[in-house]
Amino acid sequence: MLSVGSSEQYGIVSNENLPLTEDRSQCPANPYAVARVAQEQLAMIYASGYGLDICRTRSFNHCGPGQPDRFVVSAIVKQFVRIAHDLQDPVIPIGNGGIIRDFIDVRDVVDAYRLLLTQGKRGEVYNICSGKGRSIRDIVTLLSDMYHIDVEIHQEQSRIRPIDNPRIVGSYRKIQDHVGWKPRIPFEENLRGMFDYWDLLRSAETI
Numbered sequence: 001m002l003s004v005g006s007s008e009q010y011g012i013v014s015n016e017n018l019p020l021t022e023d024r025s026q027c028p029a030n031p032y033a034v035a036r037v038a039q040e041q042l043a044m045i046y047a048s049g050y051g052l053d054i055c056r057t058r059s060f061n062h063c064g065p066g067q068p069d070r071f072v073v074s075a076i077v078k079q080f081v082r083i084a085h086d087l088q089d090p091v092i093p094i095g096n097g098g099i100i101r102d103f104i105d106v107r108d109v110v111d112a113y114r115l116l117l118t119q120g121k122r123g124e125v126y127n128i129c130s131g132k133g134r135s136i137r138d139i140v141t142l143l144s145d146m147y148h149i150d151v152e153i154h155q156e157q158s159r160i161r162p163i164d165n166p167r168i169v170g171s172y173r174k175i176q177d178h179v180g181w182k183p184r185i186p187f188e189e190n191l192r193g194m195f196d197y198w199d200l201l202r203s204a205e206t207i
Contacts, residue, residue, distance in 0.1 A: 001043075001052060001053060001054045001055070002054070002055055002056075002057065002113055002116060002117055002120075003039060003040060003043035003054055003055070003056045003057070004057050004059055004113075005036040005037075005039060005040045005056060005057055005058045005059065005125075006032070006033065006036045006058060006059060006060075007020070007058055007059065007060040007061070007102065007127070007129070007168050007170060008028065008029075008030065008032060008033035008036065008165075009026045009028055009033050009036050009037050009040065009058055010024055010026060010027065010058070010165075010168070011026065011027030011028050011029040011033065011165065012027065012029050012163075012165050012166075013165065013167070013168070015167060018133075018167065018169045019129075019131060019169045019170055019171040020127065020168070020169065020170045020171060021127070021170075021171045021173070021174070022058070022125050022126065022127055022174055029163050029165070030161075030163055040056050040058075040125065043056050044056065044123060047122055047123035048123055052122075053122045054122065054123065055116045055117070055120035055121070055122065055123075055124055055125075055126065056123075056124070056125040056126070057112075057113070057116065057125065057126050057127070057128050058125060058126070058127050058128070058170075059109060059127075059128040059129075060101070060102040060103070060104055060127065060128060060129035060130070060168065060170050061073075061101045061102060061103045061104070061168075062103070062104045062105065062106045062108075062109045062128075063103055063104075063105070063106060063190060063194065064105050064106035064107060064190055064193060064194065065193040065194050065196065065197035066197055067106070067194065072094075072136060073103060073139060073191075073194070074194055074198075076092060076094070076136075076139060076140060076143065077143065077191060077194040077195050077198055078198045079092055080092075080143050080144075080147060080149060080151070080195065081195060081198040081199050081202055082202070083149055083151065084147065084149060084199075085202060087202070090149065090150060090151045090152060091151065091152045091153075091154050092140050092151050092152070092153050092154065093154045093155075093156050093159065094136050094137075094140070094153060094154070094155055094156070094159060095136070095155070095156065095159030095161065096136070096155070096159075096161075096164060097135060097136045097137035097140070097153060097155055098135055098136075098137065098166070099135065099136060099164060099165070099166055099167070100133040100134060100135045100166065100167040100168065100169065101133065101134065101136075101168055102129045102130050102131070102132060102133055102134075102168055102169045102170050103130060103134055103139075103187060103190075104128065104129055104130040104183055105183065105184075105185035105187075105189075105190045107185060108130075108183045108184055108185055109128055111181065111184075112126075112128045112175060112181045113128075115175075115179040115180070115181050116175070116179060119178070119179040120178065120179060121178060124174075124178070126174055126175040126178070127170040127171060127172055127174065127175065128170075128172070128175065129169070129170030129171070129172050129183075130170075130172075130183045130187070131169065131170065131171060131172055131183070132169065132187075133167060133168070133169035134187070137153060139191075140153055142187075142188070142191065143191060143195075146188065146191065146192070147195070
C-alpha cells in the first residue's frame, strides 16, 4: 500500500533547512498539511503495529499535461496559450510571485509510486521531488522566453495565501538510494507538454 502525503507537512522552513530531507521535523501550517500529517501517522501505526506493508510519501508539487487550471503552473501555461492566439491580453495575474516550489513532472511521480509499491521498504517515508526550486515569476519568464511572448505580470492580493511557505525544495536521495529512482523529465519538456495540451483544447474551442 502507498500513503501519499505532501511537502506541506514540513511547514515553514528557513533556507538553512534546505533541501528538505525525510528526517526533518514536521510542522504543518495549514489544515491540509495537518490532515496529511495525521494520515502519515496513521499509516505508520498500521505498518509498525499491524504489519501492513505500507510506504509513505511526501510528494512535492507536480504538474504535467492534462492537469486542471486550478493548479498554478497549468493555469499560467493555459494563459500563455490564450495570449498566443489573441484570446487574452498579455497579462498574467499571479499571487506571490516570489515563492519558490519544487516542481516535478507527474510522470516521474507515477514512476516513483510504481517503484515504491514494488520495492519500497515497509514503514519508510520518501520525498518525491526534483531537488530544484523555481519561483512563480521564474516560470512566467521561462515560458515567455520559450515561446517568444512578452507578458506583464500582475500580482493580485486576492491570490496571496494568508500563510505560505516562501521556499520549499526537497532532496530525493533516500528514494534514489532505496529503489534507484530519480527524476528524468526536464521542466522545460513538462511545460511544452502542458502548452501542447492546452493548445489542443483551444483548437477544439474548449478553452
